[in-house]
Amino acid sequence: MATSQWWASESFWRKTAIWVTGGSFVALMFLTMDTIPQISTGSKRVPAYSVINYRISYKFDETRHVQVPVIGAKEPLFGKELNEEEAEALVKLGKLTTQSKNCMNCHTLLGNGAYYAPDLTKSWLDQYWGTKEVREVQMLEFIKDPSDKVHNSMGRRMPKLEITDEEARGVVAFLKWMSSIDTNGFPYNFKSIEQEN
Amino acid sequence: MATLGMLDSANLNGGQKLAVKYFTVAIMLFGAQVLFGLLSGLQYLYPDFLYGVLDFSVNRMVHINALVVWLLYGFLGSVYWLLEEESQHEVVGLKLGNLIYWVLTAAVTVVVLVYLFVQIGPGKESSIWLINEGREYIEAPRWADIGIVVSVLVVFYNVAATFSKGRYTGIAGVLVLDMLALFGIYLAGMFYTTNISIDQYWWWWVIHLWVEATWEVMVACIMAYGLMKVLGVSRKIVETWLYIEVALMFGSGILGLGHHYFWIGTPEYWFSIGGFFSALEPIPLVAMVVHAVFDAGARHAKNSNHPAMAWLIAHAFGNFFGAGVWGFMHTLPQINLYTHGTQWSASHGHLAFFGAYATIIIAMFYLGIQRWRGGTWMSGDLPSNGWKWKWALGLLNLGMVGMTVAMLVSGYVQSQIERAIEGSSWMGYFAAQIHPWFVQGMWWREVFGVMFLVGFILLVWDLLTIGKGESRAMVSAEAG
Ligand code: HEM
Ligand code: HEM
Ligand SMILES: [Fe+2]
Numbered sequence: 001m002a003t004s005q006w007w008a009s010e011s012f013w014r015k016t017a018i019w020v021t022g023g024s025f026v027a028l029m030f031l032t033m034d035t036i037p038q039i040s041t042g043s044k045r046v047p048a049y050s051v052i053n054y055r056i057s058y059k060f061d062e063t064r065h066v067q068v069p070v071i072g073a074k075e076p077l078f079g080k081e082l083n084e085e086e087a088e089a090l091v092k093l094g095k096l097t098t099q100s101k102n103c104m105n106c107h108t109l110l111g112n113g114a115y116y117a118p119d120l121t122k123s124w125l126d127q128y129w130g131t132k133e134v135r136e137v138q139m140l141e142f143i144k145d146p147s148d149k150v151h152n153s154m155g156r157r158m159p160k161l162e163i164t165d166e167e168a169r170g171v172v173a174f175l176k177w178m179s180s181i182d183t184n185g186f187p188y189n190f191k192s193i194e195q196e197n
Numbered sequence: 198m199a200t201l202g203m204l205d206s207a208n209l210n211g212g213q214k215l216a217v218k219y220f221t222v223a224i225m226l227f228g229a230q231v232l233f234g235l236l237s238g239l240q241y242l243y244p245d246f247l248y249g250v251l252d253f254s255v256n257r258m259v260h261i262n263a264l265v266v267w268l269l270y271g272f273l274g275s276v277y278w279l280l281e282e283e284s285q286h287e288v289v290g291l292k293l294g295n296l297i298y299w300v301l302t303a304a305v306t307v308v309v310l311v312y313l314f315v316q317i318g319p320g321k322e323s324s325i326w327l328i329n330e331g332r333e334y335i336e337a338p339r340w341a342d343i344g345i346v347v348s349v350l351v352v353f354y355n356v357a358a359t360f361s362k363g364r365y366t367g368i369a370g371v372l373v374l375d376m377l378a379l380f381g382i383y384l385a386g387m388f389y390t391t392n393i394s395i396d397q398y399w400w401w402w403v404i405h406l407w408v409e410a411t412w413e414v415m416v417a418c419i420m421a422y423g424l425m426k427v428l429g430v431s432r433k434i435v436e437t438w439l440y441i442e443v444a445l446m447f448g449s450g451i452l453g454l455g456h457h458y459f460w461i462g463t464p465e466y467w468f469s470i471g472g473f474f475s476a477l478e479p480i481p482l483v484a485m486v487v488h489a490v491f492d493a494g495a496r497h498a499k500n501s502n503h504p505a506m507a508w509l510i511a512h513a514f515g516n517f518f519g520a521g522v523w524g525f526m527h528t529l530p531q532i533n534l535y536t537h538g539t540q541w542s543a544s545h546g547h548l549a550f551f552g553a554y555a556t557i558i559i560a561m562f563y564l565g566i567q568r569w570r571g572g573t574w575m576s577g578d579l580p581s582n583g584w585k586w587k588w589a590l591g592l593l594n595l596g597m598v599g600m601t602v603a604m605l606v607s608g609y610v611q612s613q614i615e616r617a618i619e620g621s622s623w624m625g626y627f628a629a630q631i632h633p634w635f636v637q638g639m640w641w642r643e644v645f646g647v648m649f650l651v652g653f654i655l656l657v658w659d660l661l662t663i664g665k666g667e668s669r670a671m672v673s674a675e676a677g
Contacts (some may be wrong), residue, residue, distance in 0.1 A: 016441075017371075017443040017447070024447055024452055031452075092391045095393065100325065105253070105257045108255075110394070111538035113538070118623055123623070159254075186459070187623075189618075191619075
């Protein structure tokens with residue numbers, strides 16, 4: 001009779017379910033405890049907010065065989081060097097603005113979100129902004145009022161989201177900081193804006 | 198059974214009376230979801246449509262939030278539905294349960310109205326508390342989060358206490374623990390952080406550990422109950438299968454979480470962990486197809502509720518294809534590098550949510566309406582050959598498969614042109630978006646979306662009319 005086989009018994013599978021679930025969860029807890037410090041602000045993979053004082057580029061790494069962010073010479077955002085606290089406050093304003101304006105329901109950030117508009121992971125480094133010299137102003141103007149700036153022949157446009165000048169600066173700071181995160185080579189084959197002097 | 202063929206709440210037990218309230222709101226939100234999906238889809242084709250009034254971001258947010266909430270309502274309804282039969286005991290706090298239902302529904306209404314009429318706020322934490330959190334799927338503002346947590350705790354108390362007082366079956370054991378995990382995980386999404394890597398790390402706990410772990414186990418419980426009810430499969434068989442499902446689902450799904458940790462800043466070891474465990478996730482889904490089809494075949498598909506049985510089978514296959522096959526297609530990091538965050542993801546998201554969750558809740562709607570009408574006949578020989586439920590079933594499934602394939606075509610174009618060739622730049626994005634193949638995919642998505650809408654309308658019409666004036670009583674399939 002099949003029910004007398006151990007592999008068909010209810011209690012065997014109940015115990016298996018409990019052990020497998022518990023084991024997986026414990027493994028996830030350990031992995032989480034290992035991962036969180038590695039992605040905390042100021043770690044190697046996720047730099048401190050004051051990284052916005054420096055040039056950030058995205059270069060091919062010979063050993064890892066993917067592009068990785070490289071932190072270069074001093075190049076303060078909007079020409080003004082910020083200490084750690086000021087930098088954090090500015091990036092925080094930017095992050096809060098991206099959430100309260102709902103950016104993620106059109107764009108992807110780190111590849112997550114909606115697909116109606118371009119990915120923002122490396123937006124700071126995008127050739128679309130023209131040159132390194134005009135980039136900051138271009139970004140500010142665009143974020144504050146994108147509605148008259150048509151981006152493609154289908155006429156898809158980003159709406160005007162009542163973003164103040166201060167908030168727009170925060171958003172640019174947030175985007176610059178985000179571009180410094182080590183995302184294991186995502187996006188692949190990205191072509192950056194020219195930044196060498 | 199004096200009221201055969203008429204809607205009469207005297208036909209329902211206490212928990213079931215509450216369940217049909219949840220089901221009613223669920224269907225209305227399902228309708229809103231379809232409507233706002235069509236609006237968002239239309240904006241891909243006519244970007245000026247409602248521009249500056251109801252922007253894509255707003256429509257899409259309502260679309261996916263309505264989805265999450267109607268499925269949760271469907272789950273809560275299903276749990277209340279089976280609670281008294283399963284425990285053989287009255288719901289201990291039915292009054293409180295009713296109160297919470299109204300509180301929750303009022304909160305959902307306010308949240309949606311704020312989404313639609315306030316839409317956005319200044320870049321302050323107060324916006325996150327009052328307007329929207331700006332994090333996909335869990336946009337609900339913080340005040341609502343807290344309300345939701347309190348409400349579901351009450352539901353949890355009701356369920357756990359009722360089972361404790363009555364009969365504590367195998368299904369009950371799994372259900373209670375699963376609800377605890379399902380609600381607990383929501384807490385991982387309830388805080389603000391500026392660090393977007395940490396933000397997304399926990400955000401995926403909610404999204405992934407819901408749809409690929411706790412929700413899967415929730416529907417496995419509903420499936421176990423459904424197969425006993427509709428086909429009369431024995432409790433011993435469905436409960437043994439339930440444990441197998443739990444072991445396989447949690448064993449692969451919990452660490453499968455790693456397939457979202459490839460590119461968000463997290464270390465490289467997640468490539469192996471996420472790739473390996475998520476690749477195993479289809480196994481329990483295949484197992485469920487075998488289970489359901491075998492049980493149906495063994496009884497020559499003789500069952501007491503044809504529409505419900507058809508939707509249960511649609512669930513088994515939909516879960517397997519949408520989550521199992523479509524998910525597997527892009528789950529290895531070598532492929533996900535190019536498909537991450539493209540129409541591929543949307544294609545999979547649609548087929549998976551519909552196939553795994555919408556289907557089984559529709560099955561519960563049919564079980565609900567059958568009993569609500571006094572346990573009427575719903576097997577073969579329905580008036581007009583039951584054309585409404587059959588066409589609704591066909592149109593909804595065909596519409597969804599059509600949309601999924603259309604988005605997959607667009608997704609191929611996008612991952613080739615934008616991701617592989619152009620390197621995901623701003624211009625690369627639009628190079629793909631204007632490609633004729635991409636645009637065609639977006640058109641077909643909308644066409645099949647309209648087909649889906651027709652199916653939905655038929656479904657509602659059928660639920661309102663099936664069994665009306667029926668004089669034959671159902672023949673119970675239950676094993677006894
Ligand atoms: C019923 C179960 C499932 C549902 C409802 C579901 C739903 C979704 C949704 C909606 C997304 C998009 C998330 C976003 O907006 O960014 C997603 C992403 C993903 N899913 Fe699933 N899924 C399920 C099961 C699975 C399974 C079993 C696998 C693998 C075998 C899988 C693999 C993936 C992967 C790899 C992604 C990431 C896509 C990307 O990188 O953009 N899913 N899923
Ligand atoms: C008339 C039918 C529908 C239409 C026209 C439609 C359209 C859309 C559109 C345009 C989006 C936004 C995708 C983007 O960001 O580019 C979306 C997202 C989504 N829809 Fe639908 N939808 C429909 C029905 C459904 C149904 C029935 C479900 C599930 C049961 C569903 C689940 C989702 C999910 C999970 C997302 C987020 C996907 C992701 O981020 O990857 N939709 N839908
Ligand atoms: Fe996942």
